[in-house]
Amino acid sequence: MGxxxxxxxxxxxxxxKPETIQYxxxxxxxxxxxxxxxxxxxxxxxxxGICMKRCTTSAITVDKPARIWEIDRFRCVxxxxxxxxxxxxxxxxxPSYAPAATAKSIEVFEKPAxxxxxxxxxxxxxKEAEKAARVKAALEAKAAREAQKAKDxxxxxxxTARA
Amino acid sequence: xxxxxxxxxxxxxxxxxxxxxxxxxxxxxxVIEAIPQIGFVxxxxxxxxxxxxxxxxxxxxxxxxxICAFGHSLGYAETVEQLMQVEVPKRAEYLxxxxxxxxxxxxxxxxxxLAADAFGFESLFMHCWRLRERVxxxxxxxxxxxxxxxxxxxxxxxxxxxxxxxxxxxxxxxGIKGEYGQICKTxxxxxxVKNRTVGVGVIDEEAARSQCMVGPFARASNVNNDIRIFxxxxxxxxxGFEPILDTQGDCYARVKVRALEVLQSIEIVNELIGxxxxxxxxxxxxxxxxxxxxxxxxxxxxRGECYYYARGNGTKYLxxxxxxxxxxxxxxxxxxxxxxxxxxxxxxxxxxxxxxISCTER
Ligand code: SF4
Ligand code: SF4
Numbered sequence: 001m002g003x004x005x006x007x008x009x010x011x012x013x014x015x016x017k018p019e020t021i022q023y024x025x026x027x028x029x030x031x032x033x034x035x036x037x038x039x040x041x042x043x044x045x046x047x048x049g050i051c052m053k054r055c056t057t058s059a060i061t062v063d064k065p066a067r068i069w070e071i072d073r074f075r076c077v078x079x080x081x082x083x084x085x086x087x088x089x090x091x092x093x094x095p096s097y098a099p100a101a102t103a104k105s106i107e108v109f110e111k112p113a114x115x116x117x118x119x120x121x122x123x124x125x126x127k128e129a130e131k132a133a134r135v136k137a138a139l140e141a142k143a144a145r146e147a148q149k150a151k152d153x154x155x156x157x158x159x160t161a162r163a
Numbered sequence: 164x165x166x167x168x169x170x171x172x173x174x175x176x177x178x179x180x181x182x183x184x185x186x187x188x189x190x191x192x193x194v195i196e197a198i199p200q201i202g203f204v205x206x207x208x209x210x211x212x213x214x215x216x217x218x219x220x221x222x223x224x225x226x227x228x229x230i231c232a233f234g235h236s237l238g239y240a241e242t243v244e245q246l247m248q249v250e251v252p253k254r255a256e257y258l259x260x261x262x263x264x265x266x267x268x269x270x271x272x273x274x275x276x277l278a279a280d281a282f283g284f285e286s287l288f289m290h291c292w293r294l295r296e297r298v299x300x301x302x303x304x305x306x307x308x309x310x311x312x313x314x315x316x317x318x319x320x321x322x323x324x325x326x327x328x329x330x331x332x333x334x335x336x337x338g339i340k341g342e343y344g345q346i347c348k349t350x351x352x353x354x355x356v357k358n359r360t361v362g363v364g365v366i367d368e369e370a371a372r373s374q375c376m377v378g379p380f381a382r383a384s385n386v387n388n389d390i391r392i393f394x395x396x397x398x399x400x401x402x403g404f405e406p407i408l409d410t411q412g413d414c415y416a417r418v419k420v421r422a423l424e425v426l427q428s429i430e431i432v433n434e435l436i437g438x439x440x441x442x443x444x445x446x447x448x449x450x451x452x453x454x455x456x457x458x459x460x461x462x463x464x465x466r467g468e469c470y471y472y473a474r475g476n477g478t479k480y481l482x483x484x485x486x487x488x489x490x491x492x493x494x495x496x497x498x499x500x501x502x503x504x505x506x507x508x509x510x511x512x513x514x515x516x517x518x519x520i521s522c523t524e525r
Contacts, residue, residue, distance in 0.1 A: 005348050005349060006286065006346070006348075009342065009345050009346075035313070054218075054219070056219040077222065077226075079313045080307075080313055080321065084316075
């Protein structure tokens with residue numbers, strides 16, 4: 001009889017490990033790649049705004065001049081499209097769910113200022129090095145030209161050397 | 164004969180979480196006619212295709228319905244791939260079908276639980292849902308989501324499954340077979356269940372055909388309309404797929420068809436895992452659907468055949484996306500089955516078509 005079978009199964013489950021857990025005292029095992037919430041590494045982000053354009057629910061706002069990246073966790077549906085599209089791979093999915101809240105809010109991430117200085121300094125240094133190299137090359141070329149000239153006209157040579 | 168009166172059923176009704184409204188014209192205890200009304204959860208998702216590009220819309224498509232979520236994203240992706248004439252890697256096709264069959268298992272288990280709940284068999288309901296959790300755990304481990312998987316993308320799938328995980332899927336699915344068998348025995352042999360299902364809401368084959376019924380609802384009336392026999396995607400790689408049919412056309416036959424389909428889906432998953440080829444799981448999508456390009460495809464959802472149609476306009480936004488969902492096909496059959504039934508059987512009959520009103524209204 002069908003219900004006899006089921007009765008056995010139901011009685012059996014009285015002696016098995018419970019199927020449910022005592023949340024929040026116990027929490028579930030978290031599988032790899034669980035879609036919890038979107039996180040960002042602001043050090044790497046270049047504020048290109050691609051994630052903002054791709055987001056299906058317009059949850060992300062990127063303000064390049066103000067150097068901020070914002071996400072409205074109440075709009076985000078954890079589809080992962082922004083993560084797949086980010087050119088710098090600085091977005092990723094964290095397994096923990098965004099906590100419940102009583103009011104809607106937007107989470108703001110700022111691109112760190114010291115990073116700006118460092119980056120700017122680096123860029124500046126690179127620019128200066130490049131400029132110096134260009135000047136050096138120009139001087140060398142000039143010197144070569146002068147040397148050529150001096151060969152042609154020996155009277156000019158000492159003057160150039162002094163200069 | 165008493166005087167006819169109208170009893171409203173839904174859109175909020177304890178037996179059915181779906182917002183379906185029926186005006187039941189009853190005479191004494193007999194339903195003479197059932198007049199259905201839908202439109203309580205229309206969200207305009209088809210219109211949204213105009214403001215979401217074809218890659219983004221897949222996340223909208225899978226939110227059409229919470230139970231056939233994977234199926235809708237699959238059907239949409241297949242249609243857009245046809246529209247753009249993109250060939251999907253073989254491995255991606257296999258993975259899609261594996262997930263789709265797992266969705267069928269979870270959908271049918273959910274339905275069986277709801278059916279048990281509808282005739283008041285609470286412990287059976289709990290056991291069905293307990294087994295369903297195992298499938299949801301597999302989804303969580305392979306895709307990161309339990310219900311909304313967001314794993315299909317246009318051009319392939321977003322994630323691969325490792326061999327270890329395949330073994331785990333097989334172990335879990337084969338592991339639930341024993342307990343599932345016990346549940347099936349209860350559904351099919353228990354006299355208290357049979358009292359509620361045998362001979363209730365009979366639809367013969369001719370009526371099923373003339374009402375264009377789809378899915379297990381039609382297959383219980385011996386209409387062989389399982390889209391999987393067309394062999395789209397990896398279904399073509401199966402060794403001899405045979406749809407499950409029954410000739411009785413009553414609620415019992417519908418329960419039986421679904422109960423056996425779960426075992427069939429487990430076999431399909433096992434077979435495909437044994438055969439899956441190695442390789443890429445997605446191709447890069449470039450460009451946009453051509454202006455005026457049209458594509459249509461069909462997919463066997465847990466509830467039946469779902470038809471998808473898409474038209475491009477040369478931009479990355481589609482001109483039109485249309486879905487004809489299985490429940491919208493089955494409502495006519497449901498009203499036929501309801502005519503002449505006992506008032507107490509209405510909930511069983513409505514449930515055995517496995518209505519999904521959110522799909523129907525989109
Ligand atoms: S796409 Fe990536 S790099 Fe660009 S703004 Fe977004 S997070 Fe930053
Ligand atoms: S996960 Fe999806 S919804 Fe959430 S921010 Fe990214 S693109 Fe937007």
